[in-house]
Amino acid sequence: MTQPEQHFHDPSNITNPEHASHHIVTPAQYALVFASLLAGTALTVVAANIDLGVFNPIIALGIASTKMVIVILFFMHVKYQSHLIKATVAAGFFMFLVLITMTLSDYISRAWGLW
Amino acid sequence: MDSAIANTQVDHDTAEHEHVVLPQHRHHFATEEQQREAGSFGMWLFLLTEIMFFGGLFFAYLLYRNWYYDAFVAASNQLSVPLGAANTAILISSGFFMALAVWASEVRKKAMLVVFLILTILFGVAFLGIKAVEYHEKYEKHHIPGASFDASQFINPSAYGLNEKPLPPDMAQKTQMFFFLYFAMTGMHALHMVIGLGLLFWLLARAQKGDFTSGYVAPIENFGLYWHFVDIVWLFLFPLLYLINRHPLAH
Amino acid sequence: MSAPSPTILKLPDQSTATLPKKNFINAEHGLLSWLLTGDHKRIAILYLISITFFFFIGGAFAGLIRLELLTPQGDLVSSDTYNKLFTMHGIIMVFLFLVPSVPATLGNFLIPMMIGARDLAFPKINLLSWYLYIAAGTLMLTAMALGGVDTGWTFTTPLSTHYLNTHVLTTAVAVFIAGFSSIFTGLNFIVTIHRMRCPGMTWFRMPLFVWAHYAASILMVLGTPVLAITLVLVALERVFGIGVFDPSKGGDPLLFQHLFWFYSHPAVYIMILPGMAVISEVVSTFSRKRVFGYTAVAFSSVAIALFGFFVWEHHMFIMGVSNYSALVFSLLTMLVAVPSAIKIFNWCFTLQQGSITFETPMLYAFGFMGLFTIGGLTGVFLGSLGMDIQLTETYFIVAHFHFVMVGGMLMAFLSGIHFWWPKMTGRMYPESLSKLAAVVTFIGFNLTFMPQFILGYLGMPRRYHAYPQEFQVLNVLSTAGATVLGVGYLLPVLYLAWSLKYGAIAGDNPWQATGLEWQTQSPPLTENFTEIPIMDHEAYDYEWLEHKTQHEVTHVG
Numbered sequence: 001m002t003q004p005e006q007h008f009h010d011p012s013n014i015t016n017p018e019h020a021s022h023h024i025v026t027p028a029q030y031a032l033v034f035a036s037l038l039a040g041t042a043l044t045v046v047a048a049n050i051d052l053g054v055f056n057p058i059i060a061l062g063i064a065s066t067k068m069v070i071v072i073l074f075f076m077h078v079k080y081q082s083h084l085i086k087a088t089v090a091a092g093f094f095m096f097l098v099l100i101t102m103t104l105s106d107y108i109s110r111a112w113g114l115w
Numbered sequence: 116m117d118s119a120i121a122n123t124q125v126d127h128d129t130a131e132h133e134h135v136v137l138p139q140h141r142h143h144f145a146t147e148e149q150q151r152e153a154g155s156f157g158m159w160l161f162l163l164t165e166i167m168f169f170g171g172l173f174f175a176y177l178l179y180r181n182w183y184y185d186a187f188v189a190a191s192n193q194l195s196v197p198l199g200a201a202n203t204a205i206l207i208s209s210g211f212f213m214a215l216a217v218w219a220s221e222v223r224k225k226a227m228l229v230v231f232l233i234l235t236i237l238f239g240v241a242f243l244g245i246k247a248v249e250y251h252e253k254y255e256k257h258h259i260p261g262a263s264f265d266a267s268q269f270i271n272p273s274a275y276g277l278n279e280k281p282l283p284p285d286m287a288q289k290t291q292m293f294f295f296l297y298f299a300m301t302g303m304h305a306l307h308m309v310i311g312l313g314l315l316f317w318l319l320a321r322a323q324k325g326d327f328t329s330g331y332v333a334p335i336e337n338f339g340l341y342w343h344f345v346d347i348v349w350l351f352l353f354p355l356l357y358l359i360n361r362h363p364l365a366h
Numbered sequence: 367m368s369a370p371s372p373t374i375l376k377l378p379d380q381s382t383a384t385l386p387k388k389n390f391i392n393a394e395h396g397l398l399s400w401l402l403t404g405d406h407k408r409i410a411i412l413y414l415i416s417i418t419f420f421f422f423i424g425g426a427f428a429g430l431i432r433l434e435l436l437t438p439q440g441d442l443v444s445s446d447t448y449n450k451l452f453t454m455h456g457i458i459m460v461f462l463f464l465v466p467s468v469p470a471t472l473g474n475f476l477i478p479m480m481i482g483a484r485d486l487a488f489p490k491i492n493l494l495s496w497y498l499y500i501a502a503g504t505l506m507l508t509a510m511a512l513g514g515v516d517t518g519w520t521f522t523t524p525l526s527t528h529y530l531n532t533h534v535l536t537t538a539v540a541v542f543i544a545g546f547s548s549i550f551t552g553l554n555f556i557v558t559i560h561r562m563r564c565p566g567m568t569w570f571r572m573p574l575f576v577w578a579h580y581a582a583s584i585l586m587v588l589g590t591p592v593l594a595i596t597l598v599l600v601a602l603e604r605v606f607g608i609g610v611f612d613p614s615k616g617g618d619p620l621l622f623q624h625l626f627w628f629y630s631h632p633a634v635y636i637m638i639l640p641g642m643a644v645i646s647e648v649v650s651t652f653s654r655k656r657v658f659g660y661t662a663v664a665f666s667s668v669a670i671a672l673f674g675f676f677v678w679e680h681h682m683f684i685m686g687v688s689n690y691s692a693l694v695f696s697l698l699t700m701l702v703a704v705p706s707a708i709k710i711f712n713w714c715f716t717l718q719q720g721s722i723t724f725e726t727p728m729l730y731a732f733g734f735m736g737l738f739t740i741g742g743l744t745g746v747f748l749g750s751l752g753m754d755i756q757l758t759e760t761y762f763i764v765a766h767f768h769f770v771m772v773g774g775m776l777m778a779f780l781s782g783i784h785f786w787w788p789k790m791t792g793r794m795y796p797e798s799l800s801k802l803a804a805v806v807t808f809i810g811f812n813l814t815f816m817p818q819f820i821l822g823y824l825g826m827p828r829r830y831h832a833y834p835q836e837f838q839v840l841n842v843l844s845t846a847g848a849t850v851l852g853v854g855y856l857l858p859v860l861y862l863a864w865s866l867k868y869g870a871i872a873g874d875n876p877w878q879a880t881g882l883e884w885q886t887q888s889p890p891l892t893e894n895f896t897e898i899p900i901m902d903h904e905a906y907d908y909e910w911l912e913h914k915t916q917h918e919v920t921h922v923g
Contacts, residue, residue, distance in 0.1 A: 019152065024221045025214070034211040041203045041353075045196060048358040056362050060354035068347045075214045075343045077336075082152075084560060085159055092163040095588045096170045098675055102695075103174060103624045106679060107181075110688040143484035143893065144562075153487045153561040160553045164591040171595035171625050175610055183616060260608050289616045295608040299599070 023080035033074045040067045151333050158337040162344050176296050183289035189269045189279055190293035191360035199357040202245045209238030210346040213339050220335040225328040232319045239312050260295040297356055307345045383873030385792050389889040404489030405892055410475035412496050420462040427455035432848040435841050440832040448831035449516035456519030461544045462503055468640035470551055472782045473579045479883035480573050482564025484893040487557040491550050498547035505540035509533035523611040523622040527603040538597045545590045552586030555579055566901035573881050573905050577664040578643030581671035585632045593629035623682050631678035635670055641778030645731050648785050649713045651879040652728040653720025656906035659712040666705035673702045683754045699749035706742050729804040730781030737773025762822025765815045773811055788872030792889045795865045807854030813847025880911050
């Protein structure tokens with residue numbers, strides 16, 4: 001039985017979106033990622049000590065999200081994975097946002113009172 | 116239990132299995148690549164469930180921070196930013212060594228793999244150690260929610276030498292909500308760390324036998340995904356619990 | 367569109383059929399070979415036995431409830447005991463029967479065969495899922511034996527956290543574990559469907575059974591963890607007195623409702639989608655026609671799964687949620703009716719000009735289509751804001767979800783069990799007796815739950831063990847119906863067990879169905895296929911099947 005996977009070069013992952021050729025991230029790349037995560041941690045602590053008003057939480061969560069994206073893309077190899085894995089990760093965050101926004105739709109408008 | 120499959124007498128075309136080199140190759144997968152990709156996809160789906168699991172807690176935090184803003188500010192300022200920042204750096208380091216362990220397994224360097232796994236464990240334990248110090252401080256200050264919880268520090272901060280805005284007693288009681296969410300979120304995170312450390316010891320023992328340096332990377336790789344996910348949860352817990360309330364908005 | 371079916375119905379002669387010498391049942395012997403198996407078919411059988419056991423326990427509670435409601439006075443059990451009865455009935459039926467029913471038995475057995483794989487992607491996780499189910503079931507039975515639990519299956523706070531002194535914790539842990547069992551089943555299905563399809567098995571060649579299970583699996587994976595964290599918080603509140611859901615400590619009980627229904631509304635689609643999966647196969651096979659609008663039916667499953675996450679607040683309309691938000695959720699609720707209707711209409715068009723025969727699975731499928739439609743339409747009543755205020759927490763809602771869950775899901779489950787029984791065991795069930803059972807079930811069901819619509823409309827509240835005198839006639843009808851229904855459910859157990867030894871030998875493909883699972887021997891081999899098949903035709907291609915059969919005949923001749 002020949003097996004179905006196609007092994008020709010498919011860089012954009014179009015012909016078989018469920019499959020990606022395996023990719024090894026080098027230690028140098030990991031070190032770069034590590035350094036950027038430490039820098040992000042330092043940055044967020046510094047930013048927290050400056051009074052930026054409403055922007056304090058926004059900046060802190062922005063930095064956290066950036067760090068998360070870096071970890072997902074490189075430490076967790078999603079940059080080199082198939083479209084299927086990328087879509088799976090996206091689905092997780094989508095459902096998380098659905099949980100939050102749909103529930104908030106109640107809490108935000110509860111004080112608006114009756115019609 | 117896979118012996119049930121291996122023992123069957125079904126005749127398969129032997130040519131089909133020429134490419135099978137690993138003893139870990141499961142019989143029902145056509146190729147090792149299919150098995151590896153199935154494993155990593157399964158791990159990602161498991162992580163989706165983890166996102167939704169923590170999602171409920173994150174929503175509770177979002178809701179109650181908006182309802183009891185003053186209490187959350189006062190309670191959050193009781194946490195130590197230096198300890199939190201140190202723990203963030205420690206956890207990132209642990210994740211970094213885990214990533215290197217995946218690399219060592221892929222390039223089949225057994226000694227390096229073992230060293231990196233040990234470093235991952237050491238930094239993980241260090242994180243839990245600092246967490247324990249922080250928990251102990253909460254215990255001493257009576258900031259653990261429950262019968263022994265003491266809100267007087269938030270009602271009359273100047274008596275404790277704190278430069279904070281005094282809270283009315285009912286709002287001061289709501290600091291319990293912050294501390295409850297603090298313990299629930301960091302506790303759930305720490306529980307994931309403990310489970311992860313248990314798995315790490317098991318992986319370490321197998322790595323020393325050379326199980327993962329002959330082309331069979333999947334367990335290391337998939338555990339790495341779990342470990343990095345636990346890192347990501349902390350990357351959000353740190354700003355939410357420690358940082359974003361340092362400069363309260365005037366109402 | 368629907369040209370007269372070219373297929374001439376010619377069922378194979380079963381008198382010449384023989385049982386294959388080697389199959390998954392006799393591949394190994396001994397209890398341990400079952401308890402430690404990795405074979406998806408054996409695990410499916412283990413699941414089938416376990417869920418049948420819990421179904422009858424849950425059914426016994428239902429019987430006691432109906433018996434109590436025979437008279438207006440609370441004379442059989444006290445009100446506390448009655449609370450325990452309906453709680454245990456609900457929890458066992460929802461978490462130990464409906465959620466795993468079709469996926470863990472038929473889905474487990476058939477999905478790998480339908481997509482041409484040797485097994486599910488993770489056999490050990492599959493077995494683990496069964497052990498988790500058993501652990502959950504054991505805990506539930508323990509809680510029951512120790513005195514039961516009376517929170518209602520919804521674990522409503524602060525009732526469950528502050529006011530009850532029953533076995534809430536044990537039950538919550540049991541449901542938590544059952545949730546993990548369900549997550550692992552769903553995860554396994556998704557990976558299997560993505561990764562293990564045989565050559566030529568493209569997404570749009572998969573049977574609709576697989577599509578619907580894929581959609582249900584997504585719900586299991588994304589919804590169940592939210593229930594898990596909710597139960598953890600309830601347990602922490604009960605044990606340590608922390609106050610996330612406790613208003614006296616600043617918590618919001620409605621937050622519990624939001625998180626609970628974020629899972630438990632999608633959970634009803636976890637329960638019904640696999641039922642729809644069965645109906646697609648059965649309707650096509652006994653009409654000898656490709657399912658009308660294959661693509662629409664496939665995508666309607668995914669649409670139900672997706673929309674299912676946007677409607678949960680309709681369980682909370684009377685709980686004091688925001689009016690504005692309730693309006694949005696009410697409109698979104700109406701939206702779910704669209705993909706459900708697409709399915710019903712497409713099955714009807716499949717029937718049109720088909721060569722319909724009325725074997726038992728088809729009778730159950732007809733039962734499903736009628737009862738599910740009634741259940742679904744009354745769901746639209748309940749999704750409308752004004753009607754909901756009148757009807758919720760009455761017997762109307764009880765009748766509504768029993769029409770969907772029992773009239774829909776259980777009919778589909780029995781339809782599927784009969785349809786694939788020859789494949790699972792290699793033997794036929796007795797046809798006339800099973801037709802009788804199908805008819806008895808249908809009559810008993812309607813007699814039980816039709817009166818409850820009227821009762822609810824007249825205002826009889828649910829969850830009370832006594833009621834005003836004027837409701838007695840309808841309640842007596844309902845209890846009588848429940849008795850008939852009980853007979854309808856006992857019959858299949860008896861004759862299916864009988865058929866294991868004495869049933870006629872089925873042969874490979876007794877229904878002349880097109881799925882890959884029917885193109886191998888019954889019961890199948892341990893790894894399903896001697897050679898991984900190559901899918902070279904569309905799903906439900908009866909012409910292909912006919913040519914294949916002719917081809918085979920010329921070889922033998």
